[in-house]
Amino acid sequence: MGPVKAVVNKIIPFSSVDGPGNRTAVFLQGCNIDCKYCHNPETRGMCKNCGLCVEKCPKGALSLEQGRVCFDSGKCVQCDTCIHICPHDSSPRTEELTPEEVSARVRKQIPYIRGISVSGGECMLQPEFLTALFSLVRAEGLTTLIDSNGTIPFWEYPELMEVTDGVMLDIKAFDCREHRHVTGAGNETVLANALWLAEHKKLYEVRAVIVPGLYDTENSIRQIGAYLAPCLAVSPFRVKLIAYRPMGVRREYADQKVPDQEYLNHLAEILRSYGFSEILII
Amino acid sequence: MRDISMERVNKTREAILDIIKSPVLTHEQKLTNLAGQADSLMEVLELPEGLDELLNVDIDRQCICDLSEGHAPVRPRYIAPDYAKFMKEGCAFLQLPAPTDLYEALNSLLIFYKHVPSVTNYPVYVGQLDELLEPFIDTVDEVQAKKLLRMFMIHVDRTVLDSFSHANIGPKPTKAGRLLLEVETELEHAVPNLTLKYEEGVTEDDFMLKAIECALHSAKPSFANHKMFKSELTENYVIASCYNGLPLGGGSYTLCRLILGNIAKRAQSIQDFKERELPYVLNIMARYMDARVRFEVEESGFFEHHFLVKEGFIRRERFTAMFGLVGLADCVNLLLKKEGKTGRFGHDEYANTLGVEIMNIINDFNNSHEAPYCEVSGGHYLLHAQVGLAEDQHVTPGTRIPIGEEPQELIDHLQVLNRFHKYFPSGTGDIFPIDLTVHRNPEFVLDIIKGAFRQDLRYLSFYSSDSDVIRVTGYLVKRSEMEKLDSGLAVLQNTTGLGLGASKNGHILERKVR
Structure with a gap:
C-alpha cells in the first residue's frame, strides 16, 4: 500500500480563527454535506478535470496536460475566476500531498505556532491521513485540532482520537429536519458525537453559524444549551457563535439575513442561562 | 566659531518670522522651532572633510x-535618568525629599519630567513605571490607586507634548504594572510610548494577555526581547524615544x-x-x-x-x-x-x-x-x-x-x-496592524511574540487596524488629531505633525493588516 495522500485545498500558515493561539490551518478537499451558506464552496467537490477553468483563467496559470488540470502558482494572481466558474464546487489549485509533505510545510511555522487545525471540506472523510499527520506534528511538540461537521462518528476512530487534542464541532441546527434543510443531511450522528467527545474530553468548541430566516436559530441555540449543559461538568468547552456573512457564499444562497450584534448577544445570554461561560461571538 | 554669510543670516530671519506668524504652531512649538533656528547659525564643530x-x-x-x-x-540627544535613585533619595536641586506614598511619588515624577532635557525638549524616557511605583501602590486602596495613575497618565499626555517619550514595564508582573495597563487600555493616549520587556518564563502569560489587549486598544505597549537586550546592555537598560535600547542613568549623545x-x-x-x-x-x-x-x-x-x-x-x-x-x-x-x-x-x-x-x-x-x-x-x-x-x-x-x-x-x-x-x-522594530474585529484571539499575538523572541527578533509592535491611536514609525499618534491638524487647526502634541507627514509621504496607513 502506498502512502495515504490527501487532496489539500490550502494551508494557511498563521490562523487566528481556527482554535486557540496561533495555528497552521490545513484545509482538505471534499465534503459530504451541502450547507446552503457554505463560505468556501470550492472545497466541496473533487476536480473532474473537465478543463472549463483552463479556458477562463485570465493569466494562463492553468493548463490541461494528459487529461489533467495543471496549476502554475507563479502565474496565479488570486482572482478566483476558476473557483467561481467551477460547476463541481472544486478548485484547480489543490495539491495531492502525503502526511510527511504537509508536516514539512507546518514545520516552517515553528516556533510561532502552538498547533495545527485541520478543516475542509470535511476532513473526517480522510481519517487515516489525519492520524498519520497528527502523529507527525505531535512529535514536533504541536497540538492537533479537528474542525468537523460531525456527520462521521469519532468513536469509530480510536487511533485518531489518541493523537487528537480536541474537536471543533459544528452544530448547524439542533432540529434534525432543520439540519437537513440547512445541509441536506440529518444530525443524529452530530449530536451523538457532541456527547461522546465531551465525555472523552475531546470537545474543544461547539460552533453554530447564525443565519436568521434559514432555520430557527434561537430555538436551536436554546436546545443546544439544554442538551450540552450537563457535559460542562465533565470538561469545559467553549461555544462560538458565528454571524452569517455573505462573503464567499454561492450566489444563489448569498441573500440570507446577517444577524446584528444585539441578536447575537441575546443568543449568548441564552447560553449563559444554561451555565456556559466561554462564549465567543465573531 | 566660524563666520557665516549675511545671506544665510537673512534666510534664517525669514524662517524665524514664518515661525512667529504660524497659525498651526502652539506657543511651545514656536519656542522649540525658534531655538532650532538660532542654533542653525552656529558653526563650532570640527567637521570632517x-x-x-x-x-x-x-x-x-x-x-x-x-x-x-x-x-x-547643548545637551545629549537622549537622556535616561535613574528615576529609582530619585525615588529613593529625592532631589536637592528640585527641593524634593524622597516620596513616602503614591501621591508624593507621582507628584515628584511629574515635577522631575519637566527638568529632563532631550532633543525634543521633553523627556524621552519617563521611567520603569511599574518598579518605581510598586513600593507605593499599597499606600492607598486600589480604587484610589487606579484613579491616581489615571490622572498621572493624563497629566503626562497633556504636558509631555511629544510621543518620543517612553515608559517601560516588565518583565515581572506587578500590581502597578497591571493597573497601568488597565488605565492605558481605557485612555487610548498617544503619550507616553510604552514598552513591556518580555522574557518567556519570567513574564506570566496572563500579564502578557492583558498587555496585548491594551496594545489592540491603544497601540501600546510594544514588546522588547528582554533576554536579548540584557545580554547586550546588561539589566540596566531602558527603552527610550521610539524603541531605543540605551544604558540606564545615561543615554545617547547623538544619533x-x-x-x-x-x-x-x-x-x-x-x-x-x-x-x-x-x-x-x-x-x-x-x-x-x-x-x-x-x-x-x-x-x-x-x-x-x-x-x-x-x-x-x-x-x-x-x-x-x-x-x-x-x-x-x-x-x-x-x-x-x-x-x-x-x-x-x-x-x-x-x-x-x-x-x-x-x-x-x-x-x-x-x-x-x-x-x-x-x-x-x-x-x-x-x-x-x-x-x-x-x-x-x-x-x-x-x-x-x-x-x-x-x-x-x-x-x-x-x-x-x-x-x-x-x-x-x-x-x-517592526509594526503589525492586526484585524482585531475578526480575531478576538489575543493568544494569537502572544504565540507570535514568543516565537519571534525565540528566533532573536528584538522588538515588535501591534495595533488594531481600526483603533484611533496608531503607531507611525516608532511613535504614536491619534488619527483624530491628525485629521484636526490636516484641516488647519493647531494640535497639542508635536508628533501629530510628524505623523501627518508620514501618513502622506510614508504611507503608514497602508500597512498590510494581519
Missing part, C-alpha cells in the same frame, strides 16, 4: 542626516543616520558600493559623530553643570551614541537594478543575502571604529535602525520591508526580519 556634500544637499541625494540635532549640541538608498545611487555596482562608496560614507559619518560627542563632553559644559549629572541621576560614563541607518531595502533594490537583476528585498533570497552582507560591512566598520567617550558600549557606537522622518519620501525605515511590499504571509515576513534585528542593540 567631505561631509558637506553628503549632509547639506537635496533630500534625494543626502547620504548622512543628523536628525535636527543642530549645529552646537546620525546613513541614507543607504542615496549612497547606493553614488555606486556603479554592488562591488563599488561595498568596497568604495559605503566605506567612504561610513568613515565620514563616524567622524562627524565623534565631533558632536567631543563638543558635548569637552565644550558644552553640560556634564559639568546640569543637576542631573551633579546629583548622579545620570553619569557621563553611561552615555554612548547611536550609529543609525535607513533604507536598507531601497539600497538593495537599487543595487540589484543597477546590475540588471529583478529581485526585491524581502522576497528573494539573494536580495536578502545582499542585505545581510551590507549589514555585516556596517557592523564590522562600527566595531573597528574607536568612538570617543563610549566606554559603556565597549568604545564603539551602537547600531540603530532609524524609523525615518516625516519628510522622508521613498526612504524605507531601518531594515524594514517597504509598506505595500510586505510578503503575503506573516511567517515569510518574520523570517526576513530575524536576519536583521540582531545588529541593533540601540533599537530596531
